[in-house]
Amino acid sequence: MNLDLWYTEKHDDGLGISLKVKDVLYSEKSEFQQIDILNTHFYGKVLYLDGLVMTTEKDEFIYHEMISHIPLLSHPEPKQVLVIGGGDGGTIREVLKHPSVEGVVLCEIDGKVIEASKKYLPTIAGKLDDPKVDIQVRDGVAYIAAQKNCFDVILIDSTDPLGPGEGLFTEEFYTNVKQALKPNGIMAAQSESPICNKREIQLIYKLLNKVFPNVHTYVAPIPTYPAGYWSWCFCSNDTKPLEFINEEIQAEIEKETKYYNKDIHKSAFALPNFVKELLE
Numbered sequence: 183m184n185l186d187l188w189y190t191e192k193h194d195d196g197l198g199i200s201l202k203v204k205d206v207l208y209s210e211k212s213e214f215q216q217i218d219i220l221n222t223h224f225y226g227k228v229l230y231l232d233g234l235v236m237t238t239e240k241d242e243f244i245y246h247e248m249i250s251h252i253p254l255l256s257h258p259e260p261k262q263v264l265v266i267g268g269g270d271g272g273t274i275r276e277v278l279k280h281p282s283v284e285g286v287v288l289c290e291i292d293g294k295v296i297e298a299s300k301k302y303l304p305t306i307a308g309k310l311d312d313p314k315v316d317i318q319v320r321d322g323v324a325y326i327a328a329q330k331n332c333f334d335v336i337l338i339d340s341t342d343p344l345g346p347g348e349g350l351f352t353e354e355f356y357t358n359v360k361q362a363l364k365p366n367g368i369m370a371a372q373s374e375s376p377i378c379n380k381r382e383i384q385l386i387y388k389l390l391n392k393v394f395p396n397v398h399t400y401v402a403p404i405p406t407y408p409a410g411y412w413s414w415c416f417c418s419n420d421t422k423p424l425e426f427i428n429e430e431i432q433a434e435i436e437k438e439t440k441y442y443n444k445d446i447h448k449s450a451f452a453l454p455n456f457v458k459e460l461l462e
């Protein structure tokens with residue numbers, strides 16, 4: 183039977199993202215959130231947390247390449263990396279493409295997201311069992327508070343600032359991230375949509391600026407996220423985003439990426455006027 187079944191991610195401001203569904207592959211309420219994996223006609227398998235798209239087989243590469251390669255290639259030799267959130271494993275997959283990386287900790291609060299992703303999203307989660315990956319199923323807020331001066335790059339691959347991800351958008355959390363970085367370390371955090379999360383992006387940018395001397399927003403299209411246009415913040419003590427790019431490794435990474443390349447690396451930091459105004 184070809185059911186005309188659609189799921190719509192609905193937002194209070196009248197925005198919706200509708201996908202036609204073939205089957206429901208997984209649906210479970212964990213201790214932290216509602217987790218669903220739907221098989222959709224256009225975007226393939228889609229992971230939803232509390233009803234919001236986290237990742238889809240068809241466009242996940244854009245988000246995961248952008249959160250990873252821009253900060254990692256801006257560091258001369260990232261060896262130790264921490265990913266907070268990101269239980270689907272897409273960011274881990276991209277981090278492991280960097281030959282200098284010796285170890286990567288994945289700190290994800292919800293073990294069921296990891297289990298479900300491994301089972302139903304193997305193209306995304308397929309590197310979670312790599313020997314370089316240390317999976318810590320625990321709250322990133324508590325985890326980061328105990329880490330000092332130990333990571334070259336930290337990636338905040340969080341959900342939106344509500345539910346279990348809320349604590350990952352506070353000044354205290356960002357201060358602890360800064361302390362967990364080595365002196366020339368870099369953090370990148372997803373920072374919502376400049377089109378439909380104006381209040382959130384402004385708040386994140388303001389809080390990060392209280393903590394880090396260098397905060398630079400970069401952008402890319404993510405078709406299945408609200409408004410289809412997304413942002414990340416690149417933060418550091420002393421590295422400015424385009425001052426150093428490891429071109430040798432970049433040339434290798436580019437051979438394996440579908441969105442990221444050296445032109446995208448530069449152009450992602452070129453912000454449209456309406457985004458510049460938001461961040462003023």
Ligand code: SPD
Pocket residue numbers: 234235236237245268269270271272273339340341342372407408
């Ligand atoms: N509105 C969705 C924002 C989700 C950002 N994180 C996605 C995690 C993918 N690894």
